Amino acid sequence: MPDIVLDDGSHVMGDVQAAFSFLYHRLSPTGVYMIEDLHTAYWPEFGGGVRRQGTFIETAKTLIDELNADHARDTLQPTEFTRNTLSIHFYDSVCVFERGRHMPKSAPRIGRTE
Numbered sequence: 219m220p221d222i223v224l225d226d227g228s229h230v231m232g233d234v235q236a237a238f239s240f241l242y243h244r245l246s247p248t249g250v251y252m253i254e255d256l257h258t259a260y261w262p263e264f265g266g267g268v269r270r271q272g273t274f275i276e277t278a279k280t281l282i283d284e285l286n287a288d289h290a291r292d293t294l295q296p297t298e299f300t301r302n303t304l305s306i307h308f309y310d311s312v313c314v315f316e317r318g319r320h321m322p323k324s325a326p327r328i329g330r331t332e
Contacts, residue, residue, distance in 0.1 A: 219244060219245065219246045219249075220241070220244070220245060220246065220249060221245070221246045221248070221249050221250070222249060222250050222251075222252075223237075223241050223242075223245060223249070223250075223251045223252065224252050224254065225237050225238070225251070225252065225253040225254065226254055226255065229255045229258040229264050230258070230264050230265050231258070231259060231264060231265035231266055231272055231273045231274060232265055232272075234253060234256075234259075234274045235272070235274060235277060238251070238253070238274065238277070242299075242315065243298065243302075245317055246317070247302065247317060247318065247319065248317055248318050249317045250314060250315070250316055250317070251314070251315040251317075252312065252313070252314045252315075253274060253312065253313050253314075254311060254312045255311055256274060256275060256311045256312060256313055257310075257311040259273040259274050259275040259276075260273075260275075274313070275313075278306065278308070278313050281299065281303075281306060281315075282306060284297055284299050284300055285299070285300060285303055285305075285306060286300075287300045288300060301320065302317050302318070302319075303315060303316070303317055303318075304316045304317065304318040304320065
């Protein structure tokens with residue numbers, strides 16, 4: 219069970235997807251998963267393209283919603299990813315996922331509703 223994974227592999231979108239799918243849920247409960255050189259998600263010769271389904275950038279965009287599923291008022295069902303991921307960070311050509319346990323979540327309302 220690794221504590222840290224740094225994906226510096228082939229940079230081919232199919233390989234990046236396969237590695238993440240296989241390794242992420244095998245990380246330690248407080249592990250960190252980082253993928254670098256994600257600029258290849260925009261390059262056709264690596265299986266990329268702007269807004270092209272199947273790139274890891276598009277997967278990461280979907281995972282943002284999954285991370286926040288507890289706040290989606292029953293429009294998204296929480297998953298193992300929701301329960302075990304604390305954060306997603308984006309940098310130039312890099313995406314970092316931090317795993318960990320959540321405290322009870324709430325979204326307090328402030329002010330009046332009429």
